[in-house]
Amino acid sequence: MEILMALLYCFHQMFANLPFVSKTLTGNLDLFYALGTLGIVFVIFKKKRDISLLIICALPIVIYGIIQGMVIQNVEMQKLLVNISKITICISLMILVSRKIHDFKIKKFIDYICRIYIILTPIAIVLKQNDYLWRLHDTINKYNLVRLNLFYIEPSELGFHLSIIIIILMYLIIKEKTHKVQAKYIIYMIDCLGLLALAGAYGSSVMLFSTIIFISFIIITTKVNFKNILVGYGLIMVFTIITILFIVTKSSMYMRTVDTLNGKDSSNSYRVNVTQEFTSTAITKTEGIGVGFGNLNTDNTRKIFKSTGMTAVVAASYPYFIAEGGIFAVSYLVLLLTLLAINVGIKKNMLLANLLLFSFLYQIYGGYFTNPLNWIVYGLILSSWTPDKIELEDNI
Known part of the structure; x- marks a missing residue:
């Protein structure tokens, strides 16, 4: 099971990235959607008690989508139905994870993923001119x-x-008592950080470091002991070294941060300003109904919101969902995030807190609402599983 999920984690979008695949299918060719579809079958035929949970979570989306289809003029029904279906699949994936995670070996899962990344790293470096593995001439x-x-x-x-x-690896490094295994996780961490640098993923990097620093600060200040203080100093040293390296080498991340602080990064300015503008405009112009699920990325909607400066689709999960779903989407998000926060609060665990905070921050100005990985994280948080069980797993 663990190796299968590791392969899915690394390759679940591989078919969407093929050069001959239509752009309209790019966001839909995700193998995790297939797993979520199996989750629906699992709920219906194997776990009938979970049908009520699926109905509670998905039926409001379906009903509201139908209402939007009836009251919104020029709504593209195909896009609306596809989006509702994807959300339903993501919800079923969340339920599947929440029910099956107790049998899952997280250490094995992480180990397999990191080994795959270590194998792919030199291959990617050698094939740096390959336009499948790399985005060349990023515009x-x-x-x-x-x-x-x-x-x-x-x-x-x-x-x-x-x-x-990286968030899970940090937790494993802190909790692991065997130095040999700790060293292995540190090697994995270095490789992942190297890949993160090669990806030039500014948003992910900023949100990742912000999440780790914030949660670590909370833990260290609320529970002062020698180990937490040592971990705190260790994190400060690591981030200080990384920051110095970024400044000395004048890395793209450092240059972009400087430009962002000086208001010169047009990409970030566009993402922040236009996202806020079209979200508020969508709610006010549609009287709180929204433009229709899956309908923000349409020619008709772009014409309506041309005054906001929206010339291209902005990848921003929560604003996107709110613009499409209106006040209903705001209520749905508040309930979902409250439920997740309550579960994290009950379990009082650093790993789950980091995962939830990172997922939340990332989706404010990035990502997309129907990203299956977010819903897998939600399922992990809502399950009866706690990260303390990781320590009971055998090292490999």
Whole structure:
């Protein structure tokens, strides 16, 4: 099971990135959607008690989507139905993970993923001119014209996946008592950080470091002991060294941070300003109904919101979902995030807190709502599983 999920984690978007695949299919050719579809079958035929949970989570989306289809003029029904279906599949994936994670060996899963990344790293470096593994001549990010995406649809997706693994690796390094195994995890961490740098995933990197620093600060200040203080100093040293290296080498991340602080990064300015503008405009112009699920990326909607400066689709999960779903989407998000936060609060665990905070921060100005990986994280948080069980697993 663990090796299968590791392969899915590394290659679930590989078919969407093929050169002959239509752009309209790029966001839909995800093998995790297939797993989520199996999750629906699993719920219906194997775990009938979970049908009520699927209905509670998905039925409001379906009903509201139908209402939007009836009241919104010029709504593209095909896009609306596809988006509703994807959300339902993601919810079923969340339920499947929450029910099956107790049998899952996280250490094995991480170990397999990191071994795959270590194998892919030299291959990617050797094949740096390959336009399947790399995004060559990036027209969006002026700071990194050549960015690594491996088998994901874009470099930012690679950064997102790597960040999740880095968060888990940090937890394993801190909790592991065997020095040999700790050394192995540190090697994995270095490789993941190297891939993150090659991806030039600015948003993922900033959110990752912000999450780790914030949660670490909370833990160290609320529970002062020698180990936590040592971990705190260790993190400060690591981030100080990384920051110095970025400054000395004048890395793209450092240059972009400087430009962002000085208001010179047009990409970030566009993402922040236009995202806020079209989200608020979508709610006010549609009287809180939204433009329709899956309908923000349409010619008709772009014409409506041309005054906001929206000339291209902005990848921003929560604003995107709110613009499409209106006040209903705001309510749905508040309930979902509250439920997740309550579960993290009950378990009081650094790993789950880091995963939730990173997922939340990343989706404010990045990602997309129907990204299966977010819902897998939600399932992990909502399950009866706790990270303390990791320590009971055998090292490999």
